[in-house]
Amino acid sequence: MAQEQRQPPSANVGIVIVSHSRKVAEGAADMVRQMVGDAVPLDFTGGNADGGLGTDVAAILAAIDRAWSPAGVAILVDLGGAETNSEMAIEMLAEDRRGRVVVCNAPIVEGAVIAATEASGGSPLDVVKRTAEELSPQ
Amino acid sequence: MDEALRKRLIEAVARTVIANAEELTQLDRQIGDGDHGLNMKRGFEAVLETIEATAAKPLPDAVKAVGTTLVMKIGGASGPLYGTLFLALGKALPETPSVSILAEAFAAAVEAVKARGKSQEGQKTMLDVLVPVAAMLRASSGDGEDLIARIRATALESAEATRPMRAIRGRASFLGERSIGHVDPGARSSALMIAAVCDAVGG
Numbered sequence: 001m002a003q004e005q006r007q008p009p010s011a012n013v014g015i016v017i018v019s020h021s022r023k024v025a026e027g028a029a030d031m032v033r034q035m036v037g038d039a040v041p042l043d044f045t046g047g048n049a050d051g052g053l054g055t056d057v058a059a060i061l062a063a064i065d066r067a068w069s070p071a072g073v074a075i076l077v078d079l080g081g082a083e084t085n086s087e088m089a090i091e092m093l094a095e096d097r098r099g100r101v102v103v104c105n106a107p108i109v110e111g112a113v114i115a116a117t118e119a120s121g122g123s124p125l126d127v128v129k130r131t132a133e134e135l136s137p138q
Numbered sequence: 139m140d141e142a143l144r145k146r147l148i149e150a151v152a153r154t155v156i157a158n159a160e161e162l163t164q165l166d167r168q169i170g171d172g173d174h175g176l177n178m179k180r181g182f183e184a185v186l187e188t189i190e191a192t193a194a195k196p197l198p199d200a201v202k203a204v205g206t207t208l209v210m211k212i213g214g215a216s217g218p219l220y221g222t223l224f225l226a227l228g229k230a231l232p233e234t235p236s237v238s239i240l241a242e243a244f245a246a247a248v249e250a251v252k253a254r255g256k257s258q259e260g261q262k263t264m265l266d267v268l269v270p271v272a273a274m275l276r277a278s279s280g281d282g283e284d285l286i287a288r289i290r291a292t293a294l295e296s297a298e299a300t301r302p303m304r305a306i307r308g309r310a311s312f313l314g315e316r317s318i319g320h321v322d323p324g325a326r327s328s329a330l331m332i333a334a335v336c337d338a339v340g341g
Contacts, residue, residue, distance in 0.1 A: 048177070048213030048214070049180070049210075049211060049213055050180065050213075052173070052176075052213075053171070053173070054173060054177065054213040054214050055213060055214075056213055057209050057210055057217065057218070058210055079309065080215050080307075080308055080309060081213075081214050081215030081216075081217075081218075084215045084217075084218045084219065084254060084255065085213075085215070085217060085218050087218070087254070088209055088217075088218035088221065088222070088254070092209075
């Protein structure tokens, strides 16, 4: 692949991984990096404010900010609270960003890898989300 | 509503949650991930840290401030759910609500929790306490002095009534049939908070 043809990282949809466990989030992010290198903005968060298992709205907001792309950000989550807290974080974003962040209903590891691969090709946010969600059992 | 009453109400709810954190954790250990008591305690300890500044605000802003703190500090799924309850309640309340206005505001807040959790009554969640309390509040608008006592009783009984239910939403739903026979921790914490408010306003 010709390096100069690749879009700058910030033009692609960003990926945020939100797990109850920092280790799970970090491990999933490692797998994404191995697949797509630095072609997509990527960040992760896991654990509650005390460092235990859980999710933290403030940390999710910070991760969205670090993975920000004008094309938007797709969030991959594990269990219920990660989803609810991610949705809460989206609502707390500035208005011009709020409509460009989505939570994907997909398995966290596989979803993150597939979503990032799709995003690395320059696909828009809705396509990235749909591709990840094709993994979900109906 | 004056500052002293606002402070008394916030303090009553926070202290009740903190005092019962161990029970909530025990319930959550049976059908969830065992963090409900600790998470709620962390959230309400943070509420207590800023209680003076919060109670000094007009009622809608004070309630919203509690909601924001809960969202940022609780951490589990209950953070956004209770946070949404308080944020939506604060949004719908005037500075000095009548019982009927309070009933409408509370009903709106409960609807917001349903939307946040994509859940309904009957799924073994906090909504199994919030929905009947909202209904009673609405039906009894302005009537009789026993309203507070009846709301208190309804909240506590409704939490107990989640025991035979099968969980459909939340972590307990992973257990399927095995979630039957345990009181839902979120229903219990909701009931404790409502009972604390009832006690503080003199039920």
